[in-house]
Amino acid sequence: MNGAVVTRAAVVTGLGPDLETTWARLLAGERAVRPLSADRFDAGRYTAQVASWIDGLESAGGRSRLFPLLEMLLARLGPVPADTRLLTATTKGCVDTFENVRRGRGGEMADVPLSAPAEWLASRLGLSRPGLNFNAACASSTAAIARAAALVHSGRADAVLVVCMDLVSEFVFSGFSALQALDPAGCRPFDRDRAGLSLGEGGAALLLMSPEHARREGMPTLGTVAGWGAANDATHITAPARDGCGLVQATLQAISKAGIAPADISAINAHGTGTVYNDLMELTAFRTVFGGRALPVHSVKGAIGHTLGAAGGIEVALGLRSLSARTVPPTAGFREPEIGAEGLVSASAQPVDGDYLLTTNSGFGGVNAALVLKRGEG
Amino acid sequence: MPQTRDIAFLTGIGWATTHGVGRGGANRDFAMEPGPLPPLSRKDVFDEPNPRFGRMSGYSKLGLAAVAFALRDAALDRFDARRPIALFAGSQLGSLSTDRDYFDTVLPENGGLASPALFAYTLANCFLGEAAIQFGLTGPGGVITEGAGSDGLGALRMALEGLAVGEFDAVLAGCCDFPVVPPLPGIETPLPGALFFLLEKATAPSGRPAYARLALREDDVVLHDGTPASGLAAIARTCLSSDQHPRGSQP
Numbered sequence: 001m002n003g004a005v006v007t008r009a010a011v012v013t014g015l016g017p018d019l020e021t022t023w024a025r026l027l028a029g030e031r032a033v034r035p036l037s038a039d040r041f042d043a044g045r046y047t048a049q050v051a052s053w054i055d056g057l058e059s060a061g062g063r064s065r066l067f068p069l070l071e072m073l074l075a076r077l078g079p080v081p082a083d084t085r086l087l088t089a090t091t092k093g094c095v096d097t098f099e100n101v102r103r104g105r106g107g108e109m110a111d112v113p114l115s116a117p118a119e120w121l122a123s124r125l126g127l128s129r130p131g132l133n134f135n136a137a138c139a140s141s142t143a144a145i146a147r148a149a150a151l152v153h154s155g156r157a158d159a160v161l162v163v164c165m166d167l168v169s170e171f172v173f174s175g176f177s178a179l180q181a182l183d184p185a186g187c188r189p190f191d192r193d194r195a196g197l198s199l200g201e202g203g204a205a206l207l208l209m210s211p212e213h214a215r216r217e218g219m220p221t222l223g224t225v226a227g228w229g230a231a232n233d234a235t236h237i238t239a240p241a242r243d244g245c246g247l248v249q250a251t252l253q254a255i256s257k258a259g260i261a262p263a264d265i266s267a268i269n270a271h272g273t274g275t276v277y278n279d280l281m282e283l284t285a286f287r288t289v290f291g292g293r294a295l296p297v298h299s300v301k302g303a304i305g306h307t308l309g310a311a312g313g314i315e316v317a318l319g320l321r322s323l324s325a326r327t328v329p330p331t332a333g334f335r336e337p338e339i340g341a342e343g344l345v346s347a348s349a350q351p352v353d354g355d356y357l358l359t360t361n362s363g364f365g366g367v368n369a370a371l372v373l374k375r376g377e378g
Numbered sequence: 379m380p381q382t383r384d385i386a387f388l389t390g391i392g393w394a395t396t397h398g399v400g401r402g403g404a405n406r407d408f409a410m411e412p413g414p415l416p417p418l419s420r421k422d423v424f425d426e427p428n429p430r431f432g433r434m435s436g437y438s439k440l441g442l443a444a445v446a447f448a449l450r451d452a453a454l455d456r457f458d459a460r461r462p463i464a465l466f467a468g469s470q471l472g473s474l475s476t477d478r479d480y481f482d483t484v485l486p487e488n489g490g491l492a493s494p495a496l497f498a499y500t501l502a503n504c505f506l507g508e509a510a511i512q513f514g515l516t517g518p519g520g521v522i523t524e525g526a527g528s529d530g531l532g533a534l535r536m537a538l539e540g541l542a543v544g545e546f547d548a549v550l551a552g553c554c555d556f557p558v559v560p561p562l563p564g565i566e567t568p569l570p571g572a573l574f575f576l577l578e579k580a581t582a583p584s585g586r587p588a589y590a591r592l593a594l595r596e597d598d599v600v601l602h603d604g605t606p607a608s609g610l611a612a613i614a615r616t617c618l619s620s621d622q623h624p625r626g627s628q629p
Contacts, residue, residue: 237507
């Protein structure tokens with residue numbers, strides 16, 4: 001079999017502290033995108049005032065909110081073999097600590113380099129080797145999972161833990177506001193009136209293993225990362241290539257690696273940020289790969305916001321849950337389809353008729369990454 | 379000792395350090411040492427006008443310069459069609475210098491003066507995107523940040539793993555660190571500068587002259603011509619020591 005099996009998955013999002021709560025609330029069409037809590041920052045001067053944030057996520061001892069977020073993930077992950085490799089994926093890590101220091105409020109600057117969460121996790125989990133962080137903008141965790149699956153598939157690693165995370169911060173919020181890329185009403189992926197993204201915070205932890213190793217360890221199989229691909233569209237730093245060339249290339253690589261044909265893909269978890277150009281690019285790319293086939297396409301970002309480096313990992317966990325339930329959740333915020341989204345995207349849950357789901361992410365710097373997930377046997 | 383096979387030929391070396399910019403075939407005076415980085419202008423890197431270069435962050439200019447010289451060293455800097463060359467970089471600080479500059483535009487006026495131009499360069503992978511655009515590189519890529527005490531070979535390992543499992547046939551791998559000046563208290567300052575290698579799959583020789591053979595042992599030790607490598611700069615120094623290792627043909 002191609003790929004690596006996912007034996008454990010933990011998720012925390014604005015919708016809930018675990019995968020099942022997030023899944024149930026997604027299915028119910030709920031949205032965690034809401035006015036920012038006053039204890040985060042004053043968003044009054046920005047073009048939007050909403051985001052998906054995790055209720056009760058408090059910093060302690062002057063350290064970043066990222067560590068309690070990671071504790072929430074670990075509490076639901078369970079033990080990890082000591083020889084597991086660790087890859088983290090975050091775009092800005094402990095950015096709240098950086099902000100506090102620059103504001104003169106103090107903080108632990110040693111937490112600011114992007115390696116800090118990996119070092120903390122490796123120590124906390126008692127792993128035998130240090131981890132490292134992989135940064136490919138908003139496709140960071142998708143690309144990290146692709147690297148992990150490749151390592152397991154090739155036999156270079158028996159088990160790889162991918163932990164992805166990012167916070168809602170004024171640093172990032174102000175930047176997307178300055179780029180006029182935030183939708184004041186909350187993001188509306190693939191809607192013809194969409195006006196930008198909503199930021200979110202969250203994390204995911206996914207334990208990937210070879211099927212043989214999973215059997216030996218007595219681990220369950222939630223599903224398989226069966227194919228993976230990544231490509232740069234080499235077009236623009238902050239905007240996607242309009243023809244979706246990078247996403248097409250990454251998707252075709254992933255499908256080929258899985259040993260299947262495009263016709264075998266039964267649903268798509270799209271990046272679906274709600275920006276005008278991203279969503280158009282994705283529809284163009286999917287049309288190129290899948291022709292006029294009406295397969296269900298959805299985005300979780302209307303509900304949990306764009307969680308940046310965590311997006312791909314959260315979406316893999318939710319994608320495996322979709323395959324298990326044979327249902328993709330509603331696309332929150334979606335009302336009237338963009339041209340090309342008719343019959344693909346829905347404000348209601350859609351059935352999944354098959355065993356393979358494609359999940360994709362794209363980001364600044366022209367990055368595109370795609371994964372093919374296969375339904376678990378259980 | 380575990381058996382291993384050569385994974386890559388090292389066919390291009392480029393750098394931008396405190397000693398200036400250079401590439402293996404034209405200048406063997408390579409050093410990666412502490413000190414101030416000289417300012418980089420477009421003319422230091424590109425012969426032709428390049429409207430993007432002047433707008434980039436210092437970190438992006440540094441990384442792009444070293445990538446440009448590595449590609450030039452392998453005669454791959456000019457292209458007719460985009461190429462699936464991958465690009466992996468190690469960086470301890472990433473875009474931290476730009477992060478500071480950007481956030482200093484956020485602090486006054488409650489964010490009302492936040493600079494979108496600076497924000498676009500507040501990701502560690504921003505110069506990878508610039509290199510992809512400049513040189514038509516469509517392969518996968520990313521920035522690896524390892525913890526304190528690492529050997530700094532994480533990006534090179536990821537590149538070799540990708541070559542070994544057939545993810546791509548050519549890859550740029552190296553490091554880029556642009557210091558925050560003045561230093562931020564509590565942040566360890568790595569050696570400033572950027573150094574990149576062009577690696578080509580050993581099982582598909584291109585015929586370009588090679589400086590060295592690289593391999594990855596099962597225990598993750600990087601082998602440079604059969605000897606464990608201690609760091610990227612050490613690999614470059616050995617390759618550029620022409621008396622010991624003349625740039626030879628691929629077998």
